[in-house]
Amino acid sequence: MGTFVYSSSCLSWKNNLGRQLNSSNQAISRGVPEKGCSRIKVAACSKEDAPVNQDCEKSAGSLNRRLAIVSGASLISSVLLFPGEGSAVVKQGLLAGRVPGLSEPDEEGWRTYRRPDEKSGGHGVGWSPMIPYSFSVPDNWEEVPVSIADLGGTEIDLRFANPKQGRISVIVAPVKRFSDDIGEEATIEQIGPPAKVISAFGPEVIGENVEGKVLRSEVAEHLGRRYYQFELEPPHVMITATAAGNRLYLFSVTGNGLQWKRHYKDLRKIAESFRVV
Secondary structure (H helix, E strand, O other), X not given: OOEEEOOHHHHHHHOOOHHHHHHHHHHHXXXXXXXXXXXXXXXXXXXXXHHHHHHHHHHHHHHHHHHHHHHHHHHHHHHHHOOOOOOHHHHHHOOOOOOOOEOOOOOOOEEEEEOOOOOOOOOOOOOOOOOOEEEEEEOOOEEOOXXXXXXXXXXXXXXXXXXXXXXXXXXXXXXXXXXXXXXXOOOHHHHOOHHHHHHHHHHHHHOOOOOOOEEEEEEEEEOOEEEEEEEEOOOOEEEEEEEEOOEEEEEEEEOOHHHHHHHHHHHHHHHHOOEEO
16 A cells, blocks of 8 residues: 655745745755655655655655754744734843833823833842832833943933933932942932932933032922932933932933923923832
């Protein structure tokens, strides 16, 4: 009773690998004796052709392995180059330090970002685990890559932006940089009063002295933690400062003149939403 050997290349006619597979099939077919099973058509091999049958099976197995390799590479390429629904996590996972942290939009279209516990950070050796922080943004804001060449250097933990509305940055600095007397459970009050904090750390945000630029200075308290809130001009920027663990957090929201004029209400809401959790 004959044994049928089916060519895997028959499946290739319905996908975009047909051209490559046909080349492989022709190369393999040229190396098989005339008594062998064809790679293009279905053939019956009798018992008398047992040695040839073995050659058929070996060649078919080799072709199948090639097909598996090509198909696997094609699948990986389609995920990386043409990401579709469900591939966002894979795409984010390829970027060092970037882990998604945005919630779904609420009824007003705002989303909450919470720093993921598993997110990496370039803050030097020996740092204790970072206490997470959160803030809210409209639905059309997105995280953008951080460069150590940016103002703030390696102490920039996060950037967000919307081309039409403005930009966000989070600077996280070790409190030991400012005073050896501050312990592992720092508070913003230990670092200093609002005027001292903005004078010392404002330049890290705007890149210049803040003297004469502070339009507003307020103190807010949420769940027992104090936050210093400042508005500076020029440039247009709002800064929220607090401390937690062994770190100082500087959250800034900035925009150009037109963005400030059109979106001031939303930008201020973003600035005042910052919390260390």
